[in-house]
Amino acid sequence: MQRLQTPLTPEVIMELRSGDQVLLSGTVYTARDAAHARLVKTVLAGGELPFPIEGAVLYYVGPTPARPGKVIGSAGPTTSGRMDSYTPELLRRGLKGMIGKGARNQEVRQAIRAYQAVYLGATGGAGALLAQRVKAAEVIAYPELGPEAIFRLEVDELPLIVINDIYGGDLYSQGRQAYLSCR
Amino acid sequence: MKFQWEGRAIRQVPAEKITAVVRELCLEANYRLALGMPEVMAEAAQSENFPMAKEIIKELQANAEIAWAESQPICQDTGMAIVIIELGQEVQITGGSLYLAVDEGVRQGYEEGYLRNSIVGDPILRRNTGDNTPAFIRVEIVPGDKVRIHLLPKGSGSENVSRLAMLKPAQGVEGIKDFVLETMELAGGNACPPYVVGIGIGGTFDGCAYLAKRALLRPVGEANSAQHIAMLEGELLTAINGLGIGPQGFGGSQTALAVHIETAPTHIACLPVAVNLSCHVLRHEVLEV
Numbered sequence: 001m002q003r004l005q006t007p008l009t010p011e012v013i014m015e016l017r018s019g020d021q022v023l024l025s026g027t028v029y030t031a032r033d034a035a036h037a038r039l040v041k042t043v044l045a046g047g048e049l050p051f052p053i054e055g056a057v058l059y060y061v062g063p064t065p066a067r068p069g070k071v072i073g074s075a076g077p078t079t080s081g082r083m084d085s086y087t088p089e090l091l092r093r094g095l096k097g098m099i100g101k102g103a104r105n106q107e108v109r110q111a112i113r114a115y116q117a118v119y120l121g122a123t124g125g126a127g128a129l130l131a132q133r134v135k136a137a138e139v140i141a142y143p144e145l146g147p148e149a150i151f152r153l154e155v156d157e158l159p160l161i162v163i164n165d166i167y168g169g170d171l172y173s174q175g176r177q178a179y180l181s182c183r
Numbered sequence: 184m185k186f187q188w189e190g191r192a193i194r195q196v197p198a199e200k201i202t203a204v205v206r207e208l209c210l211e212a213n214y215r216l217a218l219g220m221p222e223v224m225a226e227a228a229q230s231e232n233f234p235m236a237k238e239i240i241k242e243l244q245a246n247a248e249i250a251w252a253e254s255q256p257i258c259q260d261t262g263m264a265i266v267i268i269e270l271g272q273e274v275q276i277t278g279g280s281l282y283l284a285v286d287e288g289v290r291q292g293y294e295e296g297y298l299r300n301s302i303v304g305d306p307i308l309r310r311n312t313g314d315n316t317p318a319f320i321r322v323e324i325v326p327g328d329k330v331r332i333h334l335l336p337k338g339s340g341s342e343n344v345s346r347l348a349m350l351k352p353a354q355g356v357e358g359i360k361d362f363v364l365e366t367m368e369l370a371g372g373n374a375c376p377p378y379v380v381g382i383g384i385g386g387t388f389d390g391c392a393y394l395a396k397r398a399l400l401r402p403v404g405e406a407n408s409a410q411h412i413a414m415l416e417g418e419l420l421t422a423i424n425g426l427g428i429g430p431q432g433f434g435g436s437q438t439a440l441a442v443h444i445e446t447a448p449t450h451i452a453c454l455p456v457a458v459n460l461s462c463h464v465l466r467h468e469v470l471e472v
Contacts, residue, residue, distance in 0.1 A: 034309065064256050064299040073297055074250070074259040079340045079373050101431070102340075102373030123242055124340070124375035124431060125464045127259040128250035146311045147299050161433070172372055172432050179233045179434030180427040 007055025209292025236435025372432010
């Protein structure tokens with residue numbers, strides 16, 4: 001299993017193929033619908049983003065509140081497709097990785113190839129398990145959005161799978177075909 | 184407490200009691216799976232032969248165990264609080280509004296349980312209400328002097344891929360099957376398969392959607408009591424699992440764990456069908472007052 005470290009570099013991204021299982025460590029930023037709307041509005045207005053986007057990895061998650069003594073609550077991925085309309089603009093600005101679940105649209109898949117990025121899947125509905133890999137969490141922007149605020153997370157060996165790579169690979173169609181052909 | 188009204192005993196239930204019960208339901212429902220779910224998941228883990236799919240189901244089982252052991256919600260989407268109340272007609276709620284009492288229970292339960300606030304007060308303005316209220320409440324009047332309260336914390340991923348169609352009666356069972364399979368195809372891996380598929384057939388436009396949601400309350404894997412509907416449930420489960428979508432959509436035989444259908448009488452010109460999906464994190468608790 002490959003180990004990845006953030007920020008992601010073009011060299012590392014070139015090595016990744018859909019279906020690869022990876023363990024990601026380092027810093028990721030959370031962003032869901034409302035945060036995406038603000039991020040894109042900010043960049044289009046020429047403003048400064050609340051985190052360095054070059055090589056950054058976004059995790060589509062709105063965690064539950066942390067209990068006392070815990071770093072974070074449950075923290076699994078939300079459906080990525082709702083972020084599709086915002087994603088190409090962020091990829092154009094240097095975003096390199098996205099973590100979520102579910103299929104991306106054609107524009108995003110094309111932008112992943114054009115800007116040499118990667119879309120990684122985390123297991124949807126495994127938020128308690130995934131939370132164990134989060135070592136630190138801090139709200140860095142939009143606290144008024146509650147669970148939709150942007151958190152900076154430090155993750156240690158977050159288990160992920162490559163869904164869309166820069167070569168046009170798509171695990172949703174490949175996985176299903178592989179199953180149906182071996183049935 | 185009971186009192187006589189026109190010769191009949193009326194049981195009084197304080198609104199505070201409703202609040203306490205809803206609070207308790209919130210604190211229980213988000214950390215464990217609904218009745219029947221662990222069993223169908225175990226069966227799925229057994230029968231799934233595609234290696235990655237099998238691995239994913241085991242991961243989901245491990246997640247459920249961690250959630251219970253560590254008091255972490257099974258899923259970060261602790262949902263809309265869907266509250267279905269079977270209200271005995273010999274019950275009077277006293278000392279406050281039933282609906283506000285439920286909301287207060289949700290407010291307390293979601294805060295004390297470290298559960299996520301996932302509700303916006305207005306669908307256009309989209310400001311988070313900050314306490315996961317309002318709850319989404321349905322009241323059914325039933326015989327008796329008990330109050331049964333169901334809580335179904337419903338995630339948005341699976342709610343977003345749910346659909347309804349007003350079919351022509353001529354389309355019949357084949358039309359129903361086609362619509363359900365088309366819905367599953369559109370949902371694909373987006374809404375956390377393996378799914379539990381709630382289906383409503385018949386009734387009105389709005390009533391059909393509620394039947395589909397109501398179908399998710401049945402203990403998972405239990406068949407409809409009408410033989411022809413139970414048969415349709417079985418046929419649909421086989422057809423859905425033939426699609427090959429699989430756990431998380433990465434391919435496999437376990438796309439759905441169960442199909443539950445509820446039906447209702449309808450108009451001579453109507454054949455409504457609704458599909459309300461649940462992800463593999465189906466949560467449902469019920470308490471009786």
